[in-house]
Amino acid sequence: MKKVSVLGSTGNIGKKAVDLLLKRKREYQVEALSAHSNFALLAHQAKLLNVKHAAIYDERFYKDLKENLIGTDVKVEIGAEGLANVASLPVDLSVVAIVGIAGLEPVMHVIESGTKVIALANKESIVCGGKLLIKKAKGKDVQIIPIDSEHNAIFQVLQNDDKCVEKITLTASGGPFLNYSLEQLRNVMVDQALSHPTWNMGKKISIDSATMMNKTLEIIEAHNLFNISPNKIEVVVHPESIIHGVLAYKDGFNLAVLAETDMAIPISYALSWPKRSASSYKLDLTEQKKLTFQEPDHRRFPALKLSMEVLNSSSPHINSIVLNAANEVAVNEFLKSRIEFLEIVKVVKSTVENFDSYTDVNSLSDIINIDRGSRVIANEIIESKALVYS
Template identity: 45%
Template sequence: MSPVPYDMTPAVAPVERSVTLLGATGSIGSSTVDLIRRARDRYRVEAVTAATNAAALAALARDLGAKFAAVADPALYDDLKRELSGSGIEAGAGPEALVEAARRPADWVMAAITGAASLKPTLAAADRGAIVALANKECLVCAGTLFMRRAAAAGATVLPVDSEHNAVFQSLASGRRAEVKRIVITASGGPFRTWPIERIRQATVEEALKHPNWSMGPKITIDSASMMNKGLEIIEAHHLFAASADEIDVLVHPQSIVHGGVEFVDGSMVAQIGPPDMRVPIAHCLAWPARMAGATRLSFDQLATLTFEAPDEVRFPALRLAKAAMTTGQGAPTVLNAANEIAVAAFLDRKIGFPHIAALVEATLDASAARGVLREPADPDEAVAVDHTARSLARDLLPEIAAKAF
């Protein structure tokens, strides 16, 4: 078993690799498709999935020559089947169809479904011993102990796609895990990095969606603005690299060139640098353990000054909440993630202000602890149950939090 394979020297990539794309029409999925199209002779697509866009999924399945396509919304089965008519591509719809896609015999699976809906299909891929390129946070945040244990038992390989964790993964190849003193993940700081707290409290949806470096979906862009994304990444790093809270640091690096690194016990520091383009870590995982031609390059003579600073947990309380949830453990990270999803959706719908996001998350964590909800999920169904309970609590608390003045 090799959830995160630190020894990267002996393996050789196959001449052709069969792949499945879970979340094929999203941002990560689209970047993966772009790379596959650049090397069509090296990749054979087994299955593709999407949440609701049946037409786009069908067009993608036809273009890539997929054998199976599944849409998460069961009501869209007829639409997908009609779009695939005459292609010979099998169609599926609903949560079980996503699991079926993950179980298809692909060597490599891109796990890019967002939200708690990602857990069961991604776990299904890991359970059959596939190489899982993990691009969603929820599998590790909601059920990290369960997921890594099951991946280990099946002999699966888990490759981190997030730019920060991928950077740490590459840096770890410079030494043994026992020689690691500290893991560092970087943060851009988002659009409000230099804003005073009073101005942040008045931030609009439009301002929060203006990320200075990365082009991402709305949810993760808001998480970057609140720095909840870094909090979730700390929890991910804990599970991916078997690291304690004391071994994980966050540094704000507004240029988004140094994505992460490792400090070893002898004082050496190894970091990975690259352009702020998700195709770079995706390409690393797609071709692993070999390398493939990337979409963009970084020229050293074009680099501006690189700066680093400590994060401010007063202006960005989401980071503090995530650290506390990781320390609490059990179901606390699941509740944190669920409440944050409800809060971000409410903010995007203009039902709450920006500071209410962290306030709702904290209130939901407190309510969950009081009601005994913070239990360790023993299986995917329990993880989903904790998630659903936390969402219900967050929705119930939403009017009270929305009425608070900041």
């Protein structure tokens, strides 16, 4: 029986993981769960899975969680220290589904814990952790399995053959505004941006998908995770989202991974790895009728250009951290209707161009300091509206 922890169990990915684990209680013992603030759902999950530890990050809800777990043997953890404690528990596999750079430090703790497999839904930790995180994982013999459907697809193919790869293609649905004109994009409202045509996701990643910033982050993630040149990574718009990734080889063969659009599929793969478990998700290509592809429009979705600018810059690791921090700030401001939709990418671009506190990145504290400095600059740019319009 595998021992498992789920960090970020009350988010979209976390809930999917918990649902799968509930169906396979004979195969997995869930040791720990964590959530940011949803104490009621966390307590419910803890009881259903009979976990030993439950961590609530927002300290305001500690008493609520304790009260909801009266009569159980669950040890309640609190705040950043509590999250660090459950992340440091040695298990066979840890699902990390915390949103944003907040997931980086827990991932580092998981790596140090003795846990051997991380099912990672937090792309920001790879983007910001960069080679530092990958080196630490390799040094501890920790296998990172990406849960993002695109990177999960690439990972599956590279498990069998990582030689002679000429190009990696990540597919993009195009989000809710694929066919919007530039003029229409100027008037996008928050509720429109949150309405994705294909995937059911949380608020932050839904906005990232709408701006296509998620693909910018995924290009950087693929570069770090698979150690492949950024010039060998491309994005193709594929609205049906049936093909999740393609690897092109020097001899002309292309291997594509196809699956339905449900995150339960890559999560299940990660939970079962290196084996495969049976699933009710069966792809019927005759129902799809057609699969379409097109080049992304960089004029309407300029975020994609930023990935190459960052990765080909003189400080790609630092600029990746800056890009991620600025995007988190800008998305949050857009969700509060304080900036316009098209201003999200402009804030990110301006922040990267205005960040000049360059230093070596040798530790987690270096990453955190760069992240904090970037947020200050991003907020100053938003306040002054000194945005880059080129």
